[in-house]
Amino acid sequence: xEETMSVFSDPAPICLFAFNxxxxxxxxxxxxxASPLAPTTELIAYIDGPRTPEETSLVDEVAEIIGKQTxxxxxxxxxxAANAGLATSIQEGVTATMQARGRAIVVExxxxxxxxxxxxxxxxxxxxxxxxxxxxxxxxxEDLPALRDRPGAVFWRFMSCWGWASWADRWQHFExxxxxxxxxxSSDDIHRFNLDGAENFWSQVLxxxxxxxxxxxxxxxxxxxxxxxxxxxxxxxxxxxxxxxGSGTHCGPMDMVRDRVLNQDMTPEFPDExxxxxxxxxxxxxxxxxxxHKLIRLWRKIVKAKRRLQK
Numbered sequence: 001x002e003e004t005m006s007v008f009s010d011p012a013p014i015c016l017f018a019f020n021x022x023x024x025x026x027x028x029x030x031x032x033x034a035s036p037l038a039p040t041t042e043l044i045a046y047i048d049g050p051r052t053p054e055e056t057s058l059v060d061e062v063a064e065i066i067g068k069q070t071x072x073x074x075x076x077x078x079x080x081a082a083n084a085g086l087a088t089s090i091q092e093g094v095t096a097t098m099q100a101r102g103r104a105i106v107v108e109x110x111x112x113x114x115x116x117x118x119x120x121x122x123x124x125x126x127x128x129x130x131x132x133x134x135x136x137x138x139x140x141x142e143d144l145p146a147l148r149d150r151p152g153a154v155f156w157r158f159m160s161c162w163g164w165a166s167w168a169d170r171w172q173h174f175e176x177x178x179x180x181x182x183x184x185x186s187s188d189d190i191h192r193f194n195l196d197g198a199e200n201f202w203s204q205v206l207x208x209x210x211x212x213x214x215x216x217x218x219x220x221x222x223x224x225x226x227x228x229x230x231x232x233x234x235x236x237x238x239x240x241x242x243x244x245x246g247s248g249t250h251c252g253p254m255d256m257v258r259d260r261v262l263n264q265d266m267t268p269e270f271p272d273e274x275x276x277x278x279x280x281x282x283x284x285x286x287x288x289x290x291x292x293h294k295l296i297r298l299w300r301k302i303v304k305a306k307r308r309l310q311k
Contacts, residue, residue: 008122011041024109035117035118036115046080112240116238133274134230136165138234140239154277156277157281232270
């Protein structure tokens with residue numbers, strides 16, 4: 001373990017984005033602090049402001065929890081007085097950290113990671129820093145039965161934002177302009193963007209155009225896609241989302257909170273070639289093409305519509 005830690009004299013900083021969920025935030029922090037790299041890693045927390053006076057106490061509690069957190073080389077808290085929303089918070093926070101440090105590991109307040117997460121991230125950031133084909137390092141992966149027992153990681157176009165990392169020279173191209181994307185993407189682009197029709201990520205772009213949602217992650221995916229970049233994902237996931245319990249902005253009460261064993265590999269294997277893996281991509285298509293979760297999404301839309309009518 002000491003040998004692994006000594007390789008990273010200056011580990012990438014962690015950008016933590018938090019808001020009004022104290023218990024989720026505490027679990028996220030404790031998981032990160034369990035990493036052997038935490039004592040040499042700086043944590044920079046960006047806390048969004050309350051939307052209403054009633055939320056102030058929750059945001060205050062989140063700030064207090066982060067301020068008292070130990071186990072890191074340093075903890076910096078950057079708190080907004082007014083609510084900006086997650087999309088703005090992440091765009092501005094990641095940009096500021098990237099400009100100052102050249103790279104960053106990004107975690108939201110509902111992502112629980114394994115103790116090996118930071119090691120995997122830093123190894124990958126060092127390994128692919130000068131390979132401009134690689135744009136994104138994901139710590140999360142979908143639970144793909146055919147691939148879950150494989151060691152190492154895979155390259156594909158798919159971008160997961162549940163615990164990720166990148167470099168300043170890639171992130172500088174990030175652009176959140178849904179109307180521009182609509183004019184630039186061809187029907188073939190949209191088909192490939194949607195994993196050849198297995199999922200409908202493009203609907204998120206259209207939802208932003210219509211003003212129904214305001215998100216950021218689909219635009220980072222689009223930035224990578226437009227530039228022909230690749231994303232590295234671990235086969236067994238190093239991270240899990242604990243916020244799919246109705247507490248988040250873009251999830252509903254029917255989302256399932258999953259509990260799976262996370263990747264503990266401190267010495268991950270990486271692909272010999274930097275190219276999209278067609279076999280793994282097909283397994284991902286199969287995963288997204290299996291549609292029982294569509295009924296859950298439909299149910300959530302109905303619930304949200306009822307709530308709007310009741311207001």
